Amino acid sequence: MEFREKLLKVDQVLNSDDTKALAFLCKDILKCDISSVESPIDLFQRLEEKDVLSEDQPYLLADLLRVIEHFKLLRELDLNSTMSTTVNPITPYRKLLYELSKDIGQKELKNIKFLLNNDLQSSALELNVSTLEVFLEMERKDLLSSSNLLRLEKILKDVRPALWKQIQQFKDSQGKIAQETGLVDLRPRSSSDASRRGKDLDAKEYPMSGPKKSYCLIFNNFDFSSSSPELSDRTGTHMDAESLSIVFDWLDFEVKVEPNATRDKMLSSMRELASRDHSEMDCVACVILSHGLKGGVYGVDGEEVQLEELTECLNGVRCASLIGKPKLFFIQACQGNKMEQGVPAQANRPALPEVSDQTERPSGPGVHAQTDGPSSPGDLCSDASVASETLPSMADFLTAMSTPPSYVSVRNPEKGTWFIQSLCRNLVRLVPSDKDLVSILIEVIQDLKKKSNSSNWRQIPEYTTNLTKLVVFPVPERPCPSLPTASTGSRKCRFSMPHTLMV
Structure with missing residues (x-):
């Protein structure tokens, strides 16, 4: 049967x-x-x-x-x-x-x-x-x-x-x-439970019971028509922005999306965020969806913004109310034009399964994928991340990047990027299991490690952290959200990863 x-x-x-x-x-x-x-x-x-x-x-x-x-x-x-x-x-x-x-x-x-x-x-x-x-x-x-x-x-x-x-x-x-x-408490925690426990929260975790919502700022840069011809419009980024908004709202963040921000707008928005009183909030998250290059990202005017310029807005000097609280950055942007190639697995270990990213359209001569960096031979579409050396030497920062320095990251024009979609999927899947953020990011890395296209292009995200405690989001009391898909819009998503590149 x-x-x-x-x-x-x-x-x-x-x-x-x-x-x-x-x-x-x-x-x-x-x-x-x-x-x-x-x-x-x-x-x-x-x-x-x-x-x-x-x-x-x-x-x-x-x-x-x-x-x-x-x-x-x-x-x-x-x-x-x-x-x-x-x-x-x-x-x-x-x-x-x-x-x-x-x-x-x-x-x-x-x-x-x-x-x-x-x-x-x-x-x-x-x-x-x-x-x-x-x-x-x-x-x-x-x-x-x-x-x-x-x-x-x-x-x-x-x-x-x-x-x-x-x-x-x-x-x-x-x-x-x-x-x-060696485990003391394996139960999922709700926000009401965290509030009730108060000072009894595990000292190894950041407190997550503030009376006000945390804040999530999303820069969603799509329209690069007024910038250099090398920077094309970022089709598919709306899927990432929508998924992120749904998930962070579910996590009880106040979410603000800044569409098509110039360099000056990105910096002024970060300064405005830093000027707020975060004393009754738990943490801040900032997501950047844009074109990029090694060490920085682009505004829609084609002007470069160094990651350090953005993170420094939230350091202890400029934003004292965030001292001792996690400041989370997620970067989806090109870091260069190199493509990660698959390498043979060790003989004594099973090879990772390859998932084709050409299931809808064939690969062949003249076929181009989209990237989030300046045009390069082959017009590869990449969303590579910002270099780790730009991280400020401050505590309680985590920066998760879609790809290592100098490399591209994949964006599907219909379904969004591999990195952001996997991040959203794993947050929805693992926050209810009381997983900390770093453990969730490791799952994201495992997700993308199994993906490739017919040319054996691969992508491995990376993260850099000087967090002093674990970031464990309280389990939302609302039902798990549905994520949008290219075919269903806002209908229920089965959390399947996108398997096609634009050709």
């Missing part, structure tokens, strides 16, 4: 209660309001978009059926022996709550609702509200989480002591895992 036929079979067999149970078990994976999950097929589509369920990765489906004890269906679909060899995406915490719900009868549930009468809305205490729905409401009210089981323990100790012991066993097992791995 084909994998999609198996998914359809599951959809046909499971009832509405089963659907709610599956959605509950996947809540930590989906990071969204699971009340909108209408059917198993709906859930499976969302899991496919999260890259945790596929024909090659059927483990989650098997584990879900195993947890809700549909063993007959497991056998019929030949999934009974399917087990993941890696960490299971269903969290032990979520499994614990589901197991507890199975042992809570109607009378006990009524007593639980009685004890929560002053904490939950009346709609959550009605007779038809299930145990899992009560747990979800407790989570919304910040009364229940993987590291905050005290209220549930107290309630179950009064209502069903045997289940209270089950929670104690869970906490003991999690404590042993933490000791063995």
Whole structure:
């Protein structure tokens, strides 16, 4: 039986209660309001978009059926022996709550609702509200989480002591895992949780609980018609600007896009940003989408701006309210005309898979790709980054660049740049997993390391940092955003990387 036929079979067999149970078990994976999950097929589509369920990765489906004890269906679909060899995406915490719900009868549930009468809305205490729905409401009210089981323990100790012991066993097992791995707290953090913990935040992380939104300034330079003929219009950059705006807004940043900025406008905008009072904000991000050259980027007037001129606007002397706070720069611009070539993998290591970037149009004589630097032989389209030597010697700066000095970076005229699209995709994918920014950038590098075109052109981003702590964005309380695609506009994106160059 084909994998999609198996998914359809599951959809046909499971009832509405089963659907709610599956959605509950996947809540930590989906990071969204699971009340909108209408059917198993709906859930499976969302899991496919999260890259945790596929024909090659059927483990989650098997584990879900195993947890809700549909063993007959497991056998019929030949999934009974399917087990993941890696960490299971269903969290032990979520499994614990589901197991507890199975042992809570109607009378006990009524007593639980009685004890929560002053904490939950009346709609959550009605007779038809299930145990899992009560747990979800407790989570919304910040009364229940993987590291905050005290209220549930107290309630179950009064209502069903045997289940209270089950929670104690869970906490003991999690404590042993933490000791063995050296990890103290693996749970995703929300902004409300960070605010509640206040001074208890890990000293190795920058505080991310400021009362005001952080700020993200995006320079989106497209129209170079008034500059040198060597600098062509940057088609496709609107996809990058839109994706960045969506993602940083989701991360609770105040986002401002400056379109087609000249050199003077870029510098004046940075000075205006530096003049603000950031004392109640957590950090600042600046993204530059433009043509470039080694050591700098271009305004749309063709005038060069050194990266150092931009970063110095936010140093401790010129912007005292950002002292000790992360200042993040993401540079998508040409750094030169060299093209990164693929090299043979070591004999004792498997070669990286090559992903063609010519899936829509053939390669051949006279075929040109677009770059974000001055025209060069072949008119290569590159968005190379600014040289690392231009970084100021100040603390708490991170600069992520689409390519090393002297090299080009690829921009798809319809889908945006490899670097920015991968950055947005990985922020959406990994922020809910509590990954720090440097770890996310490493994933971006891994993303692009696997990409090439038919001429074996490759691109490897780089980052330079003198951050003194980890940048860990609070998990947004809003659902994960949809990213635009060339074919769907603003409709849901499956986070696929662009695979074509303009020819």
